[in-house]
Amino acid sequence: MILLEEALSNPVSFTASDGHAYYLADLMVPEPFGEMGAELLGGGEVYVQALATKSDRWGRKPAILLDRDRRDLSARLVEAGVAIVKPQLRAFNCLKLLIKLERDARKTTSGLWVVKNVIIDYKSIGYAQIGLYGIVEAKLVSVGQTRSRTYLNFGERWTEDLTGIIQRRKLADFSEFGHDLSMIEGRRVRLRGVVQLDDGPQIELKHPAQLELLD
Template identity: 35%
Template sequence: MSVVASTRPSQAACNFPEQGAGRVTQVIDVRTIRLADGAEIRLAGVEPAPDDISASVALPQLVDRDVTLHGDADSPDRYGRQSAFVFIDAAAPSIQTQLLASGAVLASGTVSERNCAAELAATEAAARGAKRGIWARDGVIKNAAIPGDILAQLGRFVVVEGRVLSVREAGSTTYLNFGRRWTRDFAVTISRRMMPAFSGAGVALKSLERRRVLVRGWVESRGGPRIEARHVGQIEVVGD
């Protein structure tokens, strides 16, 4: 699978201002590359599927290629990595978009810019519909009704689909409950500090009751499996 040979038009929605450039010298892992100047670049907007190596197979093709970095900021994270959208050719989509289109990675749901977030989600959905890459197999999307299957992915990034049974607020946290056994079933937690973001996006959390949703994020254990929604894009309504 190639991630550098696309001739499709540039995906302008994620073409943020340029924040740097360099030559790729190493692929550190499925979402991190190193440039010749020693900078570590984290691929923004995507995450690897659990136990999948598709992206790690594709990314070595970037070694010895010149890239430009685009983003809304160039501040490093706590590990010293710069998060950016990576481009080899301004006339081609970002590496992230190409990876999503080939079914090599998952959209993270953490991009706040709406047009870019929508583009990444749509690209992933197209790959899923065409059963490309990771989507050719079963079980990539976990069933919210089977909490044990989700809990088996503790500490990993997963996508979960299910129907929200209830929305409850307790203290400073709102819970989207997918089962009646609150201490054992799957739930999504949303802290009070995230409420303005959901309101600003026109999402009334209470309106999610009885809706079928896709949730993506890192699995935690608090009795039952939990995913904390720190970004609006982690929750997607897919049906009633």
């Protein structure tokens, strides 16, 4: 177990009463909103449930937080606008629900969504965003394919414009999730992930829930 305020104040690495280190799976809690989340959910001790048996290179295990009735607190955190969905481990249906709740929170400007620059247009990406987890909205210009990768191109110049990258081995997951990549050219989409710089900005899509169709 752990105090909720302790877990949310450092969701990328917290130590529970069992002495193990954990990180909050599939969610990102921006620094100013951890305290707000603890207040909204009443604070106090919560259970920590690991989602994997092995620790990562930093000795952490991915985990979710459960209330006293053993109910997952993730949906309540997202619904309140305290957390951003960061797809990683959970089942597709669970992540689809969390993304829907995030979309609803965004529409009602709950919590962090009152901040207008949470979602950015790719043309405004600067060095300050490189290496950080971000959410980007843009119109998809074209889809390219090589033997090993699929490229989602958001401009004509790959050295300057945003590119989404999907490894070939992940394509089946995108199809199972419901994405038809052959039918999304010209549509406005939302990407989420770590913004990297390789000539132009790029986001690698390791999970199909990192891609949303907006129209």
